[in-house]
Amino acid sequence: MSTRDRVRSNTTPVWSRRTTSILRVVGTTAWLRSSGSSWSRTGSSRQADRARSILPAMKITDITCIPSWNGHRNDTYVFVDTDAGITGIGEGGLTGQELAMAACIEHLEPRLIGRDPFEIERLWQLLFRGGFFPAAKIGAAAISAIDIALWDIKGKALGVPVYELLGGKVRDRVVVYPHNRSGEAAAGRGQIDELVASCLETWRAGWKFVRWGLPQQGDGVLEGAPAVRMCVEQVRAVRDALGPEAEICVDVHTRLDQTDTIQLLRAVEPYRPYFMEDPIRAENLTSLRRVRQVTAVPIAMGEHASSKWELKDLIEEELADYVRVDVTMCGGLSEARKIAGWAETHYLKIAPHSPNGPVVSAASLHLCLATDNFGVLECPRRPGTHLADAFPVQLEWEDGYLLPPSRPGLGVSVDRDVLRTRYPYRPTPMPSLHRRDGSLTNW
The missing domain is CATH 3.20.20.120 (Enolase-like C-terminal domain)
Known part of the structure; x- marks a missing residue:
């Protein structure tokens, strides 16, 4: 049985029953705009407000980082939890600096608790620019993981794949x-x-x-x-x-x-x-x-x-x-x-x-x-x-x-407990290569 068949036969959607109402309102709004209806600016604003009010009202409640050994290297996974029971998962890069990423995510977490996970671009700007010094390698990797998790949350809440x-x-x-x-x-x-x-x-x-x-x-x-x-x-x-x-x-x-x-x-x-x-x-x-x-x-x-x-x-x-x-x-x-x-x-x-x-x-x-x-x-x-x-x-x-x-x-699912217990972080020497004379070259 393919992955797609298993998904269709064994999985229960995580989004709420309000999704139908959400898509109905948003779809109607999009149709009216595309059909050239002469809305007043006030009417358009009211419709947008109505659509936004039907969307699941969510707040970020917790952010968890799990560095995990995959058999070859450590990966860094981030879980963003919400008060609606929807969790988004993200992943940060930067092999060899997983603990630095985890510390950075812990540092960024207070800025996100209580915020609306649907405001992805606003939160991106806050994390990247909010500390005066723009995020560099470690900060950008941490932001990447959080950003991916937010897109996952939004797709799950609306009942659509992220590519939509x-x-x-x-x-x-x-x-x-x-x-x-x-x-x-x-x-x-x-x-x-x-x-x-x-x-x-x-x-x-x-x-x-x-x-x-x-x-x-x-x-x-x-x-x-x-x-x-x-x-x-x-x-x-x-x-x-x-x-x-x-x-x-x-x-x-x-x-x-x-x-x-x-x-x-x-x-x-x-x-x-x-x-x-x-x-x-x-x-x-x-x-x-x-x-x-x-x-x-x-x-x-x-x-x-x-x-x-x-x-x-x-x-x-x-x-x-x-x-x-x-x-x-x-x-x-x-x-x-x-x-x-x-x-x-x-x-x-x-x-x-x-x-x-x-x-x-x-x-x-x-x-x-x-x-x-x-x-x-x-x-x-x-x-x-x-x-x-x-x-x-x-x-x-x-x-x-x-x-x-x-x-x-x-479109992927994860067992957080299995990730923690079976694939715990493993301290690993930073990879390196050298010339025959002992001088370093890029790995």
Whole structure:
């Protein structure tokens, strides 16, 4: 039985019986406006007030943050409770700084208690700008988690999936790419063989894309020139094995300097990768401008951004073909949809960064369903194959695509107690890579 069938047969809607009245009033209002009725401003205002009064009167009563070990890394989940009995769930990014996010959420909570969760944009502005200093990485990740939870609440209260609140679907399904095994534990030809086997496995299972990270030399060592040579061999081998129809993505993870990046991108051009992700560090766009000038390979960047302002030059100068907006880092769905609209004015597509838990997968899916300028969505594994006991209802995957959820809100459910007891936070060393001489490079 598919996830969708289980949802339809076993779930009871969480929204109240007032939803019918809500939609009736809101629907009538929308029809009158679209039909060109000559309302007076006063009449329109009265209708809006009436519609708002029928909406569930809710206040935020509690916010809980649960950092949770997923078997590979820690995820950070946020639960926003209301006095109407509706709970929204969100997720924050920033791997390795989960406890800092949790502390920030605790700091922000007093600003939200007693507030109306429907006023999503007002609360976003309050959290981002309310302390004089604009939110940076940790603050933006905390705000992202809260923002996503608020969208979940609103969808559940109104009885509609979040994508309906974002303007409705512009597509019927969303293409996704997995994380393939890159063979880093092997050496030489064995590394390539393991990667090819992984890509063939996902390709035959129905995925339309394959993706892997820049190869290392083992034991946390990454040297630029050997990594470039091995990566070119990997791309060539995967293209030969899968043929011309498969889409190839390689995540360089900002690990190379400008010289190595240019050599890599020029060398893989004949194999037509869909994009090369984060080919160079994000702090200095001057180097990215040089890279952009000397290669035709599509570039994907932007996952480090914690607001639309941090993506200004990348978008305005069209320094990337795909904007890697991360809804758990950039300020949530509220900010992500603004970034997507901005990118559209430059004919750039979004390819959301989504490497963590089921909640970010769901939030990113809703964004992509409602965004026209979309390329591909990251989805490390098939939904339902991971954390199934903690998230008994997850997204539905079919032949390389995620399907629109039919449940209201984000469309995923979570057992908070299972998350706490079976997947407690696990202190984990910050990941790092180094050169052979002991100096650090980007992880």
